[in-house]
Amino acid sequence: MISPTEAVSKKLKNYIDLTDQELGTLAGMPGRSLMIPAGEDIVHEGQSGHRAFILQDGWVMSYKLLPEGARQIIDFQVPGDFLGLRSLLLRTSDHSFEAVTDVRVAEVKAHDMLSAFSSSPRLAMAILWAVSCDEAMVVEHLVNIGRRSAIERTAHFLLELGARLRLIGVGTAQGYPCPLSQYQLADTLGLSAIHINRVLRQLREQKLVTFQKGLVRFDDLERLTALAEFEMGYLDQIGPILVK
Amino acid sequence: MISPTEAVSKKLKNYIDLTDQELGTLAGMPGRSLMIPAGEDIVHEGQSGHRAFILQDGWVMSYKLLPEGARQIIDFQVPGDFLGLRSLLLRTSDHSFEAVTDVRVAEVKAHDMLSAFSSSPRLAMAILWAVSCDEAMVVEHLVNIGRRSAIERTAHFLLELGARLRLIGVGTAQGYPCPLSQYQLADTLGLSAIHINRVLRQLREQKLVTFQKGLVRFDDLERLTALAEFEMGYLDQIGPILVK
Numbered sequence: 001m002i003s004p005t006e007a008v009s010k011k012l013k014n015y016i017d018l019t020d021q022e023l024g025t026l027a028g029m030p031g032r033s034l035m036i037p038a039g040e041d042i043v044h045e046g047q048s049g050h051r052a053f054i055l056q057d058g059w060v061m062s063y064k065l066l067p068e069g070a071r072q073i074i075d076f077q078v079p080g081d082f083l084g085l086r087s088l089l090l091r092t093s094d095h096s097f098e099a100v101t102d103v104r105v106a107e108v109k110a111h112d113m114l115s116a117f118s119s120s121p122r123l124a125m126a127i128l129w130a131v132s133c134d135e136a137m138v139v140e141h142l143v144n145i146g147r148r149s150a151i152e153r154t155a156h157f158l159l160e161l162g163a164r165l166r167l168i169g170v171g172t173a174q175g176y177p178c179p180l181s182q183y184q185l186a187d188t189l190g191l192s193a194i195h196i197n198r199v200l201r202q203l204r205e206q207k208l209v210t211f212q213k214g215l216v217r218f219d220d221l222e223r224l225t226a227l228a229e230f231e232m233g234y235l236d237q238i239g240p241i242l243v244k
Numbered sequence: 245m246i247s248p249t250e251a252v253s254k255k256l257k258n259y260i261d262l263t264d265q266e267l268g269t270l271a272g273m274p275g276r277s278l279m280i281p282a283g284e285d286i287v288h289e290g291q292s293g294h295r296a297f298i299l300q301d302g303w304v305m306s307y308k309l310l311p312e313g314a315r316q317i318i319d320f321q322v323p324g325d326f327l328g329l330r331s332l333l334l335r336t337s338d339h340s341f342e343a344v345t346d347v348r349v350a351e352v353k354a355h356d357m358l359s360a361f362s363s364s365p366r367l368a369m370a371i372l373w374a375v376s377c378d379e380a381m382v383v384e385h386l387v388n389i390g391r392r393s394a395i396e397r398t399a400h401f402l403l404e405l406g407a408r409l410r411l412i413g414v415g416t417a418q419g420y421p422c423p424l425s426q427y428q429l430a431d432t433l434g435l436s437a438i439h440i441n442r443v444l445r446q447l448r449e450q451k452l453v454t455f456q457k458g459l460v461r462f463d464d465l466e467r468l469t470a471l472a473e474f475e476m477g478y479l480d481q482i483g484p485i486l487v488k
Binding site: 064066067085113122124127136140 | 308310311312314315316318329338339357358361362365366368369371372375376378379380382383384385386387389390391392434473
């Protein structure tokens with residue numbers, strides 16, 4: 001487990017080369033730490049807490065329930081990611097967050113973020129950047145569902161997760177541990193559970209990628225990347241733009 | 245046509261009650277004004293200008309082209325909206341912007357935004373809020389395509405546009421002018437042009453909404469809202485949270 005400051009500064013330093021003073025401001029921002037067991041909601045849609053969280057340990061999913069019960073998973077969060085930065089600003093949260101595994105989060109209040117922005121406008125830019133990256137991912141998921149075939153979108157999603165995890169030092173070019181169920185994959189990719197099962201079998205039989213027993217193994221990363229037309233530019237993690 | 249400051253302050257004042265000094269900072273932010281004819285790109289995907297725009301007049305669409313030529317429209321922008329706030333922060337733009345009608349935009353440079361943040365952290369919060377609202381809309385579009393039927397998602401989209409336009413004083417509960425083509429609607433909603441044509445006919449025949457000759461007319465707003473399960477909470481425009 002990493003401290004909230006470590007996790008976030010690791011993420012933000014991809015954009016901005018934070019000074020010691022800015023790191024101090026960042027360290028002062030998160031409040032109490034909370035443990036949430038797998039399967040429990042962290043933020044409900046419609047809740048108005050005006051607080052966000054920094055994910056320190058574990059996996060979280062953000063999703064939206066439709067009135068008739070269908071669920072669309074919007075994204076997953078891994079350590080170092082913010083949860084509900086939008087809930088902090090919007091009147092009510094526009095979607096819910098659920099712990100996929102047991103997780104530890106650190107709370108950030110709107111008031112503390114405003115204070116941090118006052119003492120460091122560069123920190124404000126960095127957080128705006130983090131929100132921008134998150135939105136770029138949602139855009140990719142929209143393109144996935146709107147215009148990519150079931151096999152392409154599944155390949156794209158598994159590659160994206162791998163790329164995100166490698167940036168926080170989890171997994172390798174060979175693969176990564178992945179706690180997601182086929183139901184969660186289906187609700188992410190706009191497919192039925194039967195369909196995702198068939199697509200995963202196809203990907204395995206074509207020796208592209210194997211997702212079994214909590215492990216994603218890239219069997220042929222090059223062909224998989226070509227199939228998904230995966231370009232990780234939108235993850236935007238190749239070194240700071242704003243230097244000290 | 246409205247000045248860039250008017251347009252944006254109108255949008256931001258839904259979140260934050262800006263002081264005269266903050267309005268002054270905002271007014272000092274946008275740079276030169278540009279006219280862009282309908283059909284031309286404003287920002288290309290992969291471009292790295294580190295600048296954003298404030299839309300003053302006209303309609304813009306943001307979209308992503310897939311390598312094999314398919315297009316997914318992510319969202320439309322109307323006067324007062326930012327264009328490419330993300331391009332300002334990300335290394336390269338993750339998608340493109342095209343003028344739907346002739347438009348006028350005001351340029352905002354990353355450097356100027358950083359200066360504005362330095363003199364007003366509340367302005368930083370307000371702009372973060374605007375980005376959050378934009379992302380909430382992309383999330384709704386993801387849910388639209390992933391989990392709503394063709395007729396529901398079309399109804400939802402036409403209601404969302406109406407709600408956004410009314411906030412800037414365009415249109416009424418009866419309807420609004422809409423310059424979009426059926427092709428653009430199709431590429432927004434992940435449908436074929438033939439399919440969207442059929443869906444629009446259904447909506448018209450069921451006396452819910454009529455989209456013809458550049459005009460969206462709500463024939464039965466209540467039934468349409470129920471069909472789409474449209475709740476405008478995510479547009480989050482019901483008066484400032486942060487007061488002076």
